[in-house]
Amino acid sequence: MCTAATYKTKNHYFGRNLDYDFSYGETVTITPRNYPFRFRRMGEIPVHYALIGMAFIQQDYPLYYDATNEMGLSMAGLNFPGNADYKPEDPEKDNITPFEFIPWILGQCATVDEAREKLARLSLLNENFTPQLPLSPLHWMISDRNESIVVESVKDGLKIYDNPVGIMTNNPTFDFHLTNLVNYMGISREDPKSRFSDQIQFVPYGRGMGSIGLPGDLSSASRFVKAAFTRLNSFSGESESESISQFFHILASVAQQKGCCQTAQGFEYTIYSSCCNTDKGIYYYTTYENSQITGVDMHREDLDGRNLVSYPLIEGQQILMQN
Numbered sequence: 225m226c227t228a229a230t231y232k233t234k235n236h237y238f239g240r241n242l243d244y245d246f247s248y249g250e251t252v253t254i255t256p257r258n259y260p261f262r263f264r265r266m267g268e269i270p271v272h273y274a275l276i277g278m279a280f281i282q283q284d285y286p287l288y289y290d291a292t293n294e295m296g297l298s299m300a301g302l303n304f305p306g307n308a309d310y311k312p313e314d315p316e317k318d319n320i321t322p323f324e325f326i327p328w329i330l331g332q333c334a335t336v337d338e339a340r341e342k343l344a345r346l347s348l349l350n351e352n353f354t355p356q357l358p359l360s361p362l363h364w365m366i367s368d369r370n371e372s373i374v375v376e377s378v379k380d381g382l383k384i385y386d387n388p389v390g391i392m393t394n395n396p397t398f399d400f401h402l403t404n405l406v407n408y409m410g411i412s413r414e415d416p417k418s419r420f421s422d423q424i425q426f427v428p429y430g431r432g433m434g435s436i437g438l439p440g441d442l443s444s445a446s447r448f449v450k451a452a453f454t455r456l457n458s459f460s461g462e463s464e465s466e467s468i469s470q471f472f473h474i475l476a477s478v479a480q481q482k483g484c485c486q487t488a489q490g491f492e493y494t495i496y497s498s499c500c501n502t503d504k505g506i507y508y509y510t511t512y513e514n515s516q517i518t519g520v521d522m523h524r525e526d527l528d529g530r531n532l533v534s535y536p537l538i539e540g541q542q543i544l545m546q547n
């Protein structure tokens with residue numbers, strides 16, 4: 225399971241929980257402007273926007289999970305098993321493999337509107353990175369500081385949804401999540417008013433009772449509702465510290481603790497949580513065992529370089545002893 229989110233104060237923030245049962249060895253990866261992006265069917269883009277995000281580097285290629293470019297456009301891929309359907313080559317379209325999708329959009333687009341133009345010609349090509357690294361079934365959220373969309377390549381084509389909620393999780397398709405949210409319209413941050421019956425008057429016996437019924441389970445549908453409620457009711461100051469603290473709290477509301485979701489390989493857990501200040505190009509993260517927020521600033525690197533820059537995750541707790 226995974227959850228992605230956006231958040232805006234003075235700056236704009238984009239990030240996600242990466243929930244899975246094992247790690248590929250991903251690193252915070254900066255792709256500078258002059259690293260040549262070679263596409264399987266679309267030739268080479270020698271110069272493009274610089275990117276920062278989380279990626280698994282293979283054969284000197286950044287396989288991004290989520291990233292932001294220097295213009296503040298961001299993108300995250302989340303699992304979409306059983307629904308993702310990638311296509312054979314279509315001579316009428318821009319054929320991009322799913323693992324090239326983040327570089328293709330973030331390398332060239334500054335806004336969601338520009339991404340929409342590229343998406344109008346796009347087909348997601350059914351071609352593996354290598355036989356050892358087959359394609360993952362994914363869907364994506366793309367966001368700038370003003371709006372978000374969701375992209376799903378399914379049996380009957382490429383679907384693009386406006387995402388007014390600024391949250392995304394996993395299955396089923398995105399339209400379900402928006403409809404499902406309506407089931408929770410009675411939930412509120414305020415004390416509930418009794419509408420049970422006019423024959424009996426209820427008085428709340430404690431705080432937080434307006435949110436009774438908000439789901440707390442780990443399913444994708446429930447995480448969507450919980451994260452949407454938390455994000456849409458979020459209140460924080462505008463400083464960097466207050467904003468990223470609030471962002472990590474939104475993600476924490478749907479984080480997964482080891483042991484609660486069993487898989488064939490073990491347990492699904494929140495391997496990392498990320499929060500990118502998309503205006504400043506600073507990528508913050510925590511890991512399951514490192515609650516300290518660590519940051520990597522793309523503008524401290526040579527963005528005109530040609531080589532990938534990779535920061536291994538700091539994974540152990542950084543405990544500050546106070547005595």
Ligand SMILES: C[C@H](CCC(=O)NCCS(=O)(=O)O)[C@H]1CC[C@H]2[C@@H]3[C@H](O)C[C@@H]4C[C@H](O)CC[C@]4(C)[C@H]3C[C@H](O)[C@]12C
Nearest residue numbers: 225226243280287288289301302303323358359360394
């Ligand atoms: C597993 C990750 C998604 C996490 C998630 O959504 N979990 C939910 C599980 S569930 O539905 O609820 O069961 C996805 C997100 C990005 C994916 C990676 C990126 O797409 C980059 C490459 C792409 C290659 O084709 C496969 C390896 C890979 C390195 C992918 C492995 C894996 O599928 C990742 C890491």
